[in-house]
Amino acid sequence: MILTRTFARGWLGAFATAAVLTVLAGCAQREPDAAGPPPAMRRLTEQQYRNTIRDVFGPGISVVGRFDPLSREGGLMAVGASKASITPSGFERFGELAESIASQVVAPANRDYGLPCTPADAKAIDDACTRQIFSGTGRLLYRRALTEAELARFVALGDKVTTTLGDFYEGISFGLAAMLQSPEFLFVADVTEADPQAPGKMRLTAHARAARLSYFLWDSTPDDALLAAAEKGELDGGDGLATQTRRLLESPRLEHGVRAFFSDLLTLDAFDHMQKDAAIYPSFGLTVADDAREQLLRTIVQHLLVEGEDYRELFTTRRAPVSGALGMIYQMPVKDPNGWTEVEFPKDSPYRGIVTLPGFSALHSHAGRSSPTLRGRAVRELLMCQRVPDPPSNIDFTQFNNASTTKASTARERLDIHNTEKTCASCHKIVDPIGLALEHFDGAAQFRTVENAVKIDTRGELDGVKYEDAAGLGEALAKSPAVTQCVVNRALAYARGTSVGKTDNEMVSWLHAKFESDGYRLRGLFETIATSEAFYAVSAPKADPGATPPANTAALEAAASPENRS
Amino acid sequence: MANVPMMSPALRTGLALAACGAVALLAGCGSSSSGKGGKTLGFAVVGWRTSVYETPYMDECPDGLAQGNDELWWKGVPPEERAMLTRDGTIEPVTGTRRAMSVLRGPKGEDVCWHPTSVKDPPLRVVEGDTSYGLDLDGDATGKGTPMSCPHVNFKSPDGRPGIDNQVYRILGCTYGWRRHGYIEDNANGERRDTSHGIVLIEVSGVDDPLNDEQVEVAFLKKFDGDTLPKDNRADVLPHATYRADPTPRYGGKARGRIVNGMLETDPIDVTLPFYGNLTHLPLVMKGMRMQLPVNKTERFVEGQIAGYQDLANFWDYIQRYEYLLVTGQFSCPGIYVAMKELADGYPDPKTGECTALSAAFTIRTVPAFIEHGDNEPSGVVKPVVTQVASTKDVASTKDGVKR
Numbered sequence: 024m025i026l027t028r029t030f031a032r033g034w035l036g037a038f039a040t041a042a043v044l045t046v047l048a049g050c051a052q053r054e055p056d057a058a059g060p061p062p063a064m065r066r067l068t069e070q071q072y073r074n075t076i077r078d079v080f081g082p083g084i085s086v087v088g089r090f091d092p093l094s095r096e097g098g099l100m101a102v103g104a105s106k107a108s109i110t111p112s113g114f115e116r117f118g119e120l121a122e123s124i125a126s127q128v129v130a131p132a133n134r135d136y137g138l139p140c141t142p143a144d145a146k147a148i149d150d151a152c153t154r155q156i157f158s159g160t161g162r163l164l165y166r167r168a169l170t171e172a173e174l175a176r177f178v179a180l181g182d183k184v185t186t187t188l189g190d191f192y193e194g195i196s197f198g199l200a201a202m203l204q205s206p207e208f209l210f211v212a213d214v215t216e217a218d219p220q221a222p223g224k225m226r227l228t229a230h231a232r233a234a235r236l237s238y239f240l241w242d243s244t245p246d247d248a249l250l251a252a253a254e255k256g257e258l259d260g261g262d263g264l265a266t267q268t269r270r271l272l273e274s275p276r277l278e279h280g281v282r283a284f285f286s287d288l289l290t291l292d293a294f295d296h297m298q299k300d301a302a303i304y305p306s307f308g309l310t311v312a313d314d315a316r317e318q319l320l321r322t323i324v325q326h327l328l329v330e331g332e333d334y335r336e337l338f339t340t341r342r343a344p345v346s347g348a349l350g351m352i353y354q355m356p357v358k359d360p361n362g363w364t365e366v367e368f369p370k371d372s373p374y375r376g377i378v379t380l381p382g383f384s385a386l387h388s389h390a391g392r393s394s395p396t397l398r399g400r401a402v403r404e405l406l407m408c409q410r411v412p413d414p415p416s417n418i419d420f421t422q423f424n425n426a427s428t429t430k431a432s433t434a435r436e437r438l439d440i441h442n443t444e445k446t447c448a449s450c451h452k453i454v455d456p457i458g459l460a461l462e463h464f465d466g467a468a469q470f471r472t473v474e475n476a477v478k479i480d481t482r483g484e485l486d487g488v489k490y491e492d493a494a495g496l497g498e499a500l501a502k503s504p505a506v507t508q509c510v511v512n513r514a515l516a517y518a519r520g521t522s523v524g525k526t527d528n529e530m531v532s533w534l535h536a537k538f539e540s541d542g543y544r545l546r547g548l549f550e551t552i553a554t555s556e557a558f559y560a561v562s563a564p565k566a567d568p569g570a571t572p573p574a575n576t577a578a579l580e581a582a583a584s585p586e587n588r589s
Numbered sequence: 590m591a592n593v594p595m596m597s598p599a600l601r602t603g604l605a606l607a608a609c610g611a612v613a614l615l616a617g618c619g620s621s622s623s624g625k626g627g628k629t630l631g632f633a634v635v636g637w638r639t640s641v642y643e644t645p646y647m648d649e650c651p652d653g654l655a656q657g658n659d660e661l662w663w664k665g666v667p668p669e670e671r672a673m674l675t676r677d678g679t680i681e682p683v684t685g686t687r688r689a690m691s692v693l694r695g696p697k698g699e700d701v702c703w704h705p706t707s708v709k710d711p712p713l714r715v716v717e718g719d720t721s722y723g724l725d726l727d728g729d730a731t732g733k734g735t736p737m738s739c740p741h742v743n744f745k746s747p748d749g750r751p752g753i754d755n756q757v758y759r760i761l762g763c764t765y766g767w768r769r770h771g772y773i774e775d776n777a778n779g780e781r782r783d784t785s786h787g788i789v790l791i792e793v794s795g796v797d798d799p800l801n802d803e804q805v806e807v808a809f810l811k812k813f814d815g816d817t818l819p820k821d822n823r824a825d826v827l828p829h830a831t832y833r834a835d836p837t838p839r840y841g842g843k844a845r846g847r848i849v850n851g852m853l854e855t856d857p858i859d860v861t862l863p864f865y866g867n868l869t870h871l872p873l874v875m876k877g878m879r880m881q882l883p884v885n886k887t888e889r890f891v892e893g894q895i896a897g898y899q900d901l902a903n904f905w906d907y908i909q910r911y912e913y914l915l916v917t918g919q920f921s922c923p924g925i926y927v928a929m930k931e932l933a934d935g936y937p938d939p940k941t942g943e944c945t946a947l948s949a950a951f952t953i954r955t956v957p958a959f960i961e962h963g964d965n966e967p968s969g970v971v972k973p974v975v976t977q978v979a980s981t982k983d984v985a986s987t988k989d990g991v992k993r
Contacts, residue, residue, distance in 0.1 A: 350831050351829045
């Protein structure tokens, strides 16, 4: 009971605060002041790494390798990335990747795309061409111009290898590989400088602003135009920043950014290790899992980006693309068995809203059966930013799991037994009514109306709103202020790579008011964030007496330096 | 999508889903609504076997299994040559040498599968039993023959129905390669599953009631080879996948049918079906083909039966092309050729009176599937491929000259 009260009080408090702040923010036109988080270094996520390589060297370069996992903090890996290190084995893999990529870039088939010049003699040193390659590529990889000392080191390395091996492109390959395993590339650093407008305070450098903007909207490195704008001081605010933000928002690369944001928000990385019991769900193989993730992202991109529709309608939309493999899950025909078919489900179809898609309902299920609890928890935590406590470690699950002895046929009946435990009931009653509405979808998201020959009851409730089925749940989610507040909260946290705290309440409310007035359009929300002062604000780092001095970085730098490469 | 004209693709697909919910749960099959009235059921044929009735002690083959080509060849090899080939019995004959010698055993070195009358082998050991799978194709239980059939000995079905016609079984039923676990059928099914080639699709439209419907239309189609059969982790084909019908006019046909107590039965049609197996693409040319398939089952795999008259030339083409399986299938071309000519029981030539087809029965294994036609409707026009084969007069007789 204590848990329940605390939990409920926390929610009510959050709602009340949000409501008040929303009203206040709605009246205020001006962006509230924000101190900003301390500067941080964020390790590139796997997708950021891949996107960057593609954008710098072209789509023909394959990135084959494993990456150290990132931890999720505040619901986002983008936040956890600021706490990430690189293990020795992880660094070794980055080294292997770097060498693989570099050798592909200089390969005859790719060098015309990836390299800006051709040496006079492919077997000899060509300093001018070497400098051109390293300065241009280094600028994109390091997200700033190389210093003259850095450039000289890379050129010296390239020349040495060229002389030794008698191959200009080998020299270039070695230099590129060194860049690709440098911490300057692997970490996006919030490099700061004194703020001339506010004596005693810090601000991000122009290049750091460019990187923050680019990784937020594109999930990739800044392009040449953005770096040029940064170097001209156009990202300090005003029209220049607005122009560049709009350019990024209109770029096809925005889709990568949106995919990355929602992959993070919806924990789609869980697909990487999701397993279904093949005896129970033979149709749910690896292809279905891949397509389920892709379907969810395609639905989001189509709805929010291509059509520019209201975010809330993601929970009620009857449209989704269906692949040949997913057609087996839906038990429906598709136009193209080897591609994607755009489908609008009938009005009375059970498939309505993204929580009914396999990318959500199958992901948040057990290997061999559905889970109202996991699904309800996912809705609360991922879509409404509400923390659901973990179950106590001494819970007895036998009653729940052994349906044969309890004679419980449906998940609702099993959970009813389970909920006789007070410690369980306190949390289950806030998540199960959500998940039970999705019980028409089994653990593989296949539609059903009965479980163990008993008709499934999908009635439920979300914070006082009662509904009959998944469609009703979708409607309730679409009307819930917590849902739109949550996406604003997560977008700000994702953009800055830092959890949103109490000090950000006013900012979140202001953003939410703008989001609301803009019809809950994602592109508008991203633009508001990207052009806000809060997005770029940094505060002085807090002194941490236990922190290791920057020797780690130095060691990495030393290890990656051209001189230490064999 | 099949049979839902004049709607947007999205809406049509959506409607199909709604229809599927109603019918698929009942019939357990790929289904969609039909703009022509009634529902459409789809099936992919993922298993295809020559129906061979086997008894526990092989009573149907009293003389044992048919002699393979190697055995027949070896019996004709003189002792001194045997000694040379086996180094006085210390080794087996070298495979390459043996294979060439055994096939080219005509008196002038002819390939006996391409010149089956160049040698006179002992009569093929054919089925002597009285029971077989299949259907009464000519409506004659006496075996005297009809205008569409030659005199022959009928079988009875395992459940006692008389007049069963299945001369392909009589010919191949005692040959290892076609019996249960025989290499030829097992391997062919495995290859079809692995390559997704040569797959027949069955589309049943106008289904008002999957239990009893006096009139439905059944289309036999070739699956587009590029659409892969999705499989589970045991390599069994999954249900409810969508396949595109190959619009190639060479294949397919439409038949009228009816559903009686959940069993779909079709009227006879002449049809060419796709067939692939043992690295061989070989159309199956059938005359008077009929099908029985339960369509009200909820199981993932449902077995049915296809029976009809296989064109004689097409049957011989099938045997010839499997020449490279003479050893693994343990069969002999000349023996089958002679038996085939003698036992042909369907479609007498108006001029010679000789029958030009063999009654046959195949066991099919199906999974529910959705069939997509795209912009091309499948052709119902089929022209059987007929090639000339030698007259019975040109070949030696089977065992006792009695036409079974």
